[in-house]
Amino acid sequence: MHFNPYSHTGFQAAVICLTIAPAFLAAGIYLNLKHLVLIFGPQFSVLRPPSLYTWVFVASDVLSIACQAVGSGMAAKQDPKIMWDAVRIIKGGMAFQITTLGMFAGCAAWYFVRVVMHRRELNPGTKALRQRWMFRLFLGSMSLAYVAILTRCAFRMAEFDDGWRSKIMTNETFFIALDTV
Template sequence: MTTELASYSSVLASAASVYESATSVLATATVKATSKSMSLIAAQAEATMSYYSLAQAAATITDPGVASSVSAQAAVASAYMKKLYDDNANYGGNAPNLAGNVALLVVMSIFLAIQLIYGAIYKNWWFFTCFTLGLILEVLGYSGRIWSNKNIASFDAYVLQLVCLTLAPCFLMAGVYYTIGEMTIIMGQMYSWLKPMQYSMIFIMCDLIAIALQAAGGAVAASALDVLDSTRGGANIMVGGLAFQVFSIGLFQFFWYVFLFRCYKSYKKYGDDCFDPQYASVRRRKIFLVYIGFISFAVLLVFVRSIYRLIELAQGFSGHLADTEIYFFILEALMMSLAICLLLITYPAAVYGRNTKIKVDKSVRALFENTQWLENARWFKFMQKKKDLSDGADSYKQEEEKATAPL
């Protein structure tokens, strides 16, 4: 009992010292951030003093009835201390799991190393640049979460993981958009409602808008956190950015599946001859169909992740989704890890073949000139020529059969 009371006295003395220092600073503080910070420190110290003085009293009171009443008051004071902590703690006071986040950091670092090796071998610079930037952000994000495990109160660690993991998919998707442009060339531009570079131009612009909104929202929220203000305004801006990102990925999928459907319809009717003959060797590779499936699934995984992030931020930084890490591991980490893995397994340049160059016209003219009629005319001419040759072969065969028929 003596040791316990001495411990109470020590904590009380420390809290009283902190309270005195905080109120002293408050008396002369002119900066808003300092005032808010010191007010919180003073409130926490005061709550600590209240709880431990009541606990100390409960330990020395011999009257059972009075002791019970004081213990009840101490319980109320303890709940208030916890509320003060939870309301102002990163991750709702739940430190990120160290083992899980270290494992994810290792996985993303391996992905980044593989990506760098691919880049050195295939030199597919557009996809390489976008994907590398996205993976660097993933690595930084999980580094921030590990830092937060060691120091949950660190403002810099919290902002690092929040910003990096929120923005990383935008860069990864920018690589996918360019890849889809290459796919329209491999199959034939007449099957696509958009030109090859229009996929990159339109949807990368959408991503830039989403990035700008999310970065602006993150900056507003960070400033609010720094002065212990409400982060709701910043969160709302980030929600707008994420909502726009969800919309753009959904729109992209619409164009992508229309393209695939039109290719499938033509293939069922004419076979592979209806596609651009220049890239027939690419389409004959067994991995090509797997590649199409993996791209589609990877984009769907990023879409699911973005919807999760949208709902999470709509609830706020202290909402149930934000404070419950199992949702993060499944709907953020797992979705992104699988998507990245699928795209590295079927790395675009490796699927096409090392010596195959897909030339995407990046000129302004190629972006805006309407050449769809020309593509359709070329395709029609090609198919008509094939039909004429086929008809000619049939006629020759019939004449030969007539000439060799018995009288």
């Protein structure tokens, strides 16, 4: 879109990238939770084996992206008769993605509450790793990334509240602050 900001193909490519990017980032967080469960101790985990964190939540994100893709495909036809149906399908996929993120946060919070409650029973083989400041910085960075992804997904949901020409969607400041960054 650098040479033609009104390019329909460029617009579609940008929408696709903005739609799927958070799912890849979230998948990384889901995968990291599995490894954190192994580091702290799988006995505190709600899901067993720990790889279920990755499988369940990535599969849910794939399903949400599929819904968003179907809606986007319908919207790409630019048929006014189906435009609101397309928006509803996109919003349904986004709502499912937000629900998935919420369920993930619940599982992660439950796990880490149990870790704190049983801190004397943590995996002794990973004590040195858990005490490193870089590891703690990683935990904070992962939490920040989660909040950013959730914020972006909630923003996208609000963007589509009034369809493709909503006030939020056409507000450049919101777009740059809440979607692009």
